[in-house]
Amino acid sequence: MDLSQAERARRFHALHHEQTLFIIGSVWDAASAVMFEQEGFTALGTSSAGLAYAQGLPDGELAPRNDMIAATARIARSVSIPVSADLESGYGASPAEVAETCRLALEAGAVGVNLEDARPGAATLTDLKRQCEIIRAVRLAADRCGIPLFINARTDAFWLSLWDAPRRLSESVARCQAYVDAGADGVFVPGALDVPTLSSLVRATTAPLNVLAMPGCPDSATLQALGVRRLSQGSGPARAMLGLAGRIARELLDQGRYTSFHQGSIGYAQANALFSDRRPCPST
DSSP states (O other): OOHHHHHHHHHHHHHTTSSSOEEOEEESSHHHHHHHHHTTOSOEEEOHHHHHHHTTOOSSSOSOHHHHHHHHHHHHHHOSSOEEEEOTTOSOSSHHHHHHHHHHHHHTTOSEEEEESSOTTOSSOOOHHHHHHHHHHHHHHHHHHTOOOEEEEEOOTTTTTOSOHHHHHHHHHHHHHHHHHHTOSEEEOTTOOSHHHHHHHHHHOSSOEEEEOOTTOOOHHHHHHHTOOEEEOTTHHHHHHHHHHHHHHHHHHHHOOOHHHHTTOOOHHHHHHHTTTOOOOOOO
């Protein structure tokens, strides 16, 4: 067993139970991971969309599983803090296949995973019984590896705007608790934004609640006061970087100016220094 990885996994669990809100940095490649660690983040989560965009592909499990695992390995290798892998719905049609995906993520150095209960492009949620079977299979596979993998079970009723508001909340609460009973360590309800809803989710769920930072989401102080335990940014930082690239391109082509990529950038020597002690991953 890789003791350093097990220690990172235990630290990752502990971060969800501290007094202050745990803000996990959402990254899309090794460079962004190093920068987030440099700025003081205590743990990182990959963005499935960000990793896909970096490969020139859209989100939605269109990037090959091996490529996503390899990207996760590069990120985990580049930093000394815990890394959780966003695995969407698990890159598999069966509980065994999803469990294998999670085993590969552990092998890549991750200590946590996000698993969604909606298949890519689906307009409804995965059958509850099947999703619980998936979580149980992942829990068993992780236990066999000897690493206390943090399973962050995501439910997407709010994200997909399903049903009316009362049913959306009741279904989310029921699924969150079912996933915890099946072996999940935390629950993730992206799209839940208003204070009454977040308060209800916190009160009704026994596991740490993760919310997504997006327009309309309360600030971190409010989330902490409500009892939310984890805040992630999803693909937001990666999309912000794409927006910056677009502004740089337009400024160069339309105005012949270079302000956009000089303002706020770090120097060449400083950038090199960030990676001076890193070594390439072995070829596979």
